[in-house]
Amino acid sequence: xxxxxxxxxxEYIQVMDETGNVDQSLxxxxxxxxxxxxxxxxxxxxxxxxxxxxSLQRQxxxxxxxxxxxxxxxxxxxxxxxxKQDIFVPNFRQHGVFLMRGLPLEWMYLYWRGYEEQLPxxxxxxxxxVPVATQMPHAVGMAYAQTYKKKDAVVIVYVGDGGTSxxxxxxxxxxxxxxxxxxxxxxxxxxxxISLPRGKQSAAKTLAQKAFAAGIGxxxxxxxxxxxxxxxxxxxxxxxxxxxxxxxxxxYRLGMHTTADDPTKxxxxxxxxxxxxxxxxxxxxxxxxxxxxxxxxxxxxxxxxQSKEIDDAVERAEQFKEDPRSIFTNVYSFxxxxxxxxxxxxxxxxxxxxxxx
Amino acid sequence: MQANMVTAINxxxxxxxxxxxxxxxxxxxxxxxxxxxxxxxxxxDKFGEQRVMDTPLAESGILGxxxxxxxxxxxxxxxxxxxxxxxxxxxQLVNHAARYRSRTRSSFPVPMVVRTPVSGxxxxxxxxxxxxxxxxxxxxxxxxxxPSTPYDAKGLMLRAMKMNDPVVFLEPTKLYRxxxxxxxxxxxxxxxGKADITRKGEALTVISYxxxxxxxxDVVAKKGVDAEIIDLRTINPLxxxxxxxxxxxxxxxxxxxxxxxxFGVGAEVAARIAEKAIFELDAPIVRVASPSLPxxxxxxxxxxxxxxxxxxxxxxRVMEA
Ligand SMILES: Cc1ncc(C[n+]2csc(CCOP(=O)(O)OP(=O)(O)O)c2C)c(N)n1
Ligand SMILES: [Mg+2]
Numbered sequence: 001x002x003x004x005x006x007x008x009x010x011e012y013i014q015v016m017d018e019t020g021n022v023d024q025s026l027x028x029x030x031x032x033x034x035x036x037x038x039x040x041x042x043x044x045x046x047x048x049x050x051x052x053x054x055s056l057q058r059q060x061x062x063x064x065x066x067x068x069x070x071x072x073x074x075x076x077x078x079x080x081x082x083x084k085q086d087i088f089v090p091n092f093r094q095h096g097v098f099l100m101r102g103l104p105l106e107w108m109y110l111y112w113r114g115y116e117e118q119l120p121x122x123x124x125x126x127x128x129x130v131p132v133a134t135q136m137p138h139a140v141g142m143a144y145a146q147t148y149k150k151k152d153a154v155v156i157v158y159v160g161d162g163g164t165s166x167x168x169x170x171x172x173x174x175x176x177x178x179x180x181x182x183x184x185x186x187x188x189x190x191x192x193x194i195s196l197p198r199g200k201q202s203a204a205k206t207l208a209q210k211a212f213a214a215g216i217g218x219x220x221x222x223x224x225x226x227x228x229x230x231x232x233x234x235x236x237x238x239x240x241x242x243x244x245x246x247x248x249x250x251x252y253r254l255g256m257h258t259t260a261d262d263p264t265k266x267x268x269x270x271x272x273x274x275x276x277x278x279x280x281x282x283x284x285x286x287x288x289x290x291x292x293x294x295x296x297x298x299x300x301x302x303x304x305x306q307s308k309e310i311d312d313a314v315e316r317a318e319q320f321k322e323d324p325r326s327i328f329t330n331v332y333s334f335x336x337x338x339x340x341x342x343x344x345x346x347x348x349x350x351x352x353x354x355x356x357x
Numbered sequence: 358m359q360a361n362m363v364t365a366i367n368x369x370x371x372x373x374x375x376x377x378x379x380x381x382x383x384x385x386x387x388x389x390x391x392x393x394x395x396x397x398x399x400x401x402d403k404f405g406e407q408r409v410m411d412t413p414l415a416e417s418g419i420l421g422x423x424x425x426x427x428x429x430x431x432x433x434x435x436x437x438x439x440x441x442x443x444x445x446x447x448x449q450l451v452n453h454a455a456r457y458r459s460r461t462r463s464s465f466p467v468p469m470v471v472r473t474p475v476s477g478x479x480x481x482x483x484x485x486x487x488x489x490x491x492x493x494x495x496x497x498x499x500x501x502x503x504p505s506t507p508y509d510a511k512g513l514m515l516r517a518m519k520m521n522d523p524v525v526f527l528e529p530t531k532l533y534r535x536x537x538x539x540x541x542x543x544x545x546x547x548x549x550g551k552a553d554i555t556r557k558g559e560a561l562t563v564i565s566y567x568x569x570x571x572x573x574x575d576v577v578a579k580k581g582v583d584a585e586i587i588d589l590r591t592i593n594p595l596x597x598x599x600x601x602x603x604x605x606x607x608x609x610x611x612x613x614x615x616x617x618x619x620f621g622v623g624a625e626v627a628a629r630i631a632e633k634a635i636f637e638l639d640a641p642i643v644r645v646a647s648p649s650l651p652x653x654x655x656x657x658x659x660x661x662x663x664x665x666x667x668x669x670x671x672x673x674r675v676m677e678a
Binding site for chain 1: 389483
């Protein structure tokens with residue numbers, strides 16, 4: 001006997017094309033032009049922030065930074081679909097998501113200046129995590145806890161195309177499938193993991209299909225189409241009570257991996273140019289302009305106002321004075337005597353006076 | 358040739374690969390990009406994709422596949438992009454690389470050299486500054502080396518690639534490009550398990566390795582104290598003989614490392630001296646290390662890393678005792 005043991009297919013969704021034309025049959029019912037306008041402003045804001053942090057880094061006023069340029073639709077579209085109570089778990093490039101979730105700008109500038117400080121609780125977001133994909137199992141555990149505590153919250157976790165190769169990614173999907181937790185996995189597939197192109201990262205045709213192996217559903221969307229990203233995330237959140245979903249957003253890292261990276265070493269300019277023409281902001285702008293909801297003057301005013309907010313935040317962040325003691329007092333719920341002795345020793349003997357020289 | 362630590366290791370890898378076709382390199386971004394620190398720059402062009410592999414992003418996969426390659430007759434030299442990410446493959450290292458030989462009473466040795474950048478002082482994000490030498494040494498089964506000069510880096514690497522053992526090769530990022538040295542163009546080896554006395558002295562012994570070596574040398578020179586300076590170079594197995602001889606001679610010992618104080622290499626060195634030479638000491642042994650807490654974010658690292666003042670005070674303390 002021979003029969004088909006498994007069948008599955010991955011749909012690709014695009015709602016708004018590169019020129020700003022919308023496929024009405026796919027247009028989400030709960031979205032309207034005002035909301036699209038709002039998302040657009042956030043995308044502008046995310047891009048402006050990104051440029052600012054990058055320039056601060058170039059002036060030696062920020063540490064190594066991973067820009068989001070080109071990935072605004074993936075981040076803003078998915079974050080816009082979250083409800084206040086939903087919890088998001090980032091990797092390290094999701095500055096746009098933090099922004100939409102209301103993380104004070106100042107916190108971000110502090111972080112990228114080299115200071116991890118307390119995360120405001122009401123952002124409902126977890127810490128920036130640098131080890132790739134290791135946040136994935138956390139997200140599953142958090143989603144389990146939502147069900148256990150009878151909370152109406154969904155956990156949304158972000159991971160890169162590279163991250164989908166890690167054991168933690170597969171382990172997390174498998175747990176999520178078995179436990180049927182309220183989880184949405186956003187694969188921010190920006191085509192590159194530092195110098196490794198998507199094609200060398202996995203032989204699978206889509207990354208979304210990795211969901212099948214865990215017995216859960218997956219979908220692929222145009223990650224430069226903010227409406228498609230919104231729609232897929234919203235649908236996944238709506239049905240999260242019945243189990244997890246993987247949403248692969250196909251986008252593109254227009255900039256360098258981080259400020260320590262030189263992409264000209266490994267990728268052709270011609271490829272970047274193709275993706276520049278698929279800019280996630282340009283199509284939304286074209287749409288809004290055509291509808292008479294936006295013009296260059298409005299864009300100029302919005303940008304000026306956003307710049308001012310950004311500059312104020314940078315200024316506040318730069319006034320921050322660190323307390324060296326805080327690295328000793330936040331290790332445990334208490335300060336062990338031996339650690340207190342090390343702290344006293346440092347203070348008494350002025351080890352800090354040299355400032356690390 | 359004039360070489361910094363990056364070019365010295367690059368050169369060693371090239372010479373090793375030329376003399377032994379079983380040597381293959383694998384890791385994240387080591388091929389086309391030449392590694393994020395450029396240590397493997399140019400090797401893809403010279404040896405091709407079969408011997409220099411850009412792998413998917415998976416540390417357990419890289420280390421586990423390396424163990425398999427070693428079992429099947431290759432001599433892999435995997436790179437883990439930063440030591441902080443090696444923990445994702447910790448199980449493969451300590452459960453398998455360290456254990457296969459003893460598990461099979463030497464029928465299956467695991468010849469491989471795991472390269473990874475270690476330690477901090479370079480103002481970067483979390484998990485880019487760890488000093489994990491004690492973890493890997495504690496197990497037994499893994500050889501752990503950490504050069505502090507381009508000369509030693511090349512010689513130790515060439516030696517490591519010839520050993521029939523798993524070697525964890527720790528490369529201090531801070532020292533990668535800190536200075537150049539004139540080193541031989543040809544292949545040469547530096548013995549593994551042998552410390553280097555970088556300065557002869559009578560007044561006290563300062564034992565260190567890795568990122569702290571240049572600072573130690575500097576402090577000793579500035580203070581004008583007649584210290585004997587020992588660069589361990591190999592963490593496991595320790596060169597106990599050199600350590601004890603010096604400790605007995607000077608009677609005063611300071612141990613300096615960047616890794617945090619508690620349960621570290623300094624504790625091991627101090628314990629061995631205490632066990633075997635305590636009656637020949639004139640002062641209690643002093644350790645200088647980072648505080649016993651996780652490596653902080655860059656804004657705080659200057660309060661974390663041992664600095665010249667801390668080392669200088671430690672020297673004063675053993676001299677005054
Ligand atoms: C476990 C781990 N290994 C290696 C790294 C070094 N590293 C940082 S980002 C990155 C590539 C990540 O690619 P991807 O998951 O696609 O995310 P992207 O950077 O494209 O947003 C690598 C290899 C890391 N941070 N964590
Ligand atoms: Mg990527």
